[in-house]
Amino acid sequence: MRTARARGALAAALTLALSLAGCGDGGDGGGAGGSAGTGTVTVFAAASLTESFTRIGHDFEAAHPGTIVVFNFAGSSALATQINQGAPADVFASAAPATMATVTGAGNADGAPTTFVRNQLVIAVAKENPKGVGGLADLTRPGVTVALCAPQVPCGGAARTALDAAGVTLTPVTLEQDVRGALAKVRLGEVDAALVYRTDARAAAADVTGIEFPESARAVNDYPIAVLKDASNPAGGRAFVDHVRSDAGRAVLTQAGFQSP
Structure with missing residues (x-):
């Protein structure tokens, strides 16, 4: 279960790294209470998604003026641990269902994850x-x-x-x-x-x-994606997930070599 102390410590530790990883160059950075596709959308994603999601993030920002997408790319297991310890994020994209299950099992996903690509x-x-x-x-x-x-x-x-x-x-x-x-x-x-x-x-x-x-x-890995339960910008998170799963998002992922689920 998350605690205020864990949330505060992890938020402070991640603030600088996340801000440097943002795709956008401007905006007020406010995501709380934002409408779909506005404000800051914070995405924790498997390291293997770095190039594809960076491009998708830029495309999403262009389609939603006023949006900043901020990424934290790392190993899925490390990201899941950060989320379960209270790290602030709106979306989690994992490189394996088992890793996503540690987040859903802790009650930290908003609804069931969706598999959006596979990798080999x-x-x-x-x-x-x-x-x-x-x-x-x-x-x-x-x-x-x-x-x-x-x-x-x-x-x-x-x-x-x-x-x-x-x-x-x-x-x-x-x-x-x-x-x-x-x-x-x-x-x-x-x-x-x-x-x-x-x-x-x-x-x-x-x-x-x-x-x-x-x-x-x-040994093909399915990649699930989910909006997180404590997302500060759930509407923006859902809009980002929808974009990843759209024809435009799938085109970027296919070009990178990912397979359809």
Whole structure:
């Protein structure tokens, strides 16, 4: 259950980060009591949605003058914890139903979440694939270093499911708290490969190559989205969710490589 003390502490900690992450350049920032699509709409979203939701946020602002969309992108499990501890947010978009369930189970969602996209894993390697990785079994070869997401993070759970489906056992050299952390290890040359979402590999196509593998079909993640019970701008939150699910929102997500649910 939320407490005033937890709400106050988390609100203070997040205020600066959230304000810097806003899509808009102006406005009074007031979202309380705002009509649909006006004021500030604060969205907590899985790190893998960064590029797509940033673009969708700009489109939403353009369609709703006077709106500022503020994002907090991170691992879904971390975001769920923040919400359940009282962090101020209007919308939560998770990379897995199980993570969303921790929010709905705590009574912090306003109604049932809706699945709006799906995502699938690839093996991210350096652009020229110098280690010749072609599938999951290649990740166990001597001298091949691998980054995975931590088990509690949706991309980590998906990776474990895919590896189990392939009968592959490997020891990663690092466990990251979100998919962008795992991808960064490849981009920086700190590991040879990482299991990341197809959309993240596509967004980083200038630096990495995404290797498809059949077992990823056993580990597809559904992405649910919900307006939060204690939203300061519930009307704006509902309008944002509607925009994400609109033809315009789906077009952005499809272009990024997300799949329809």
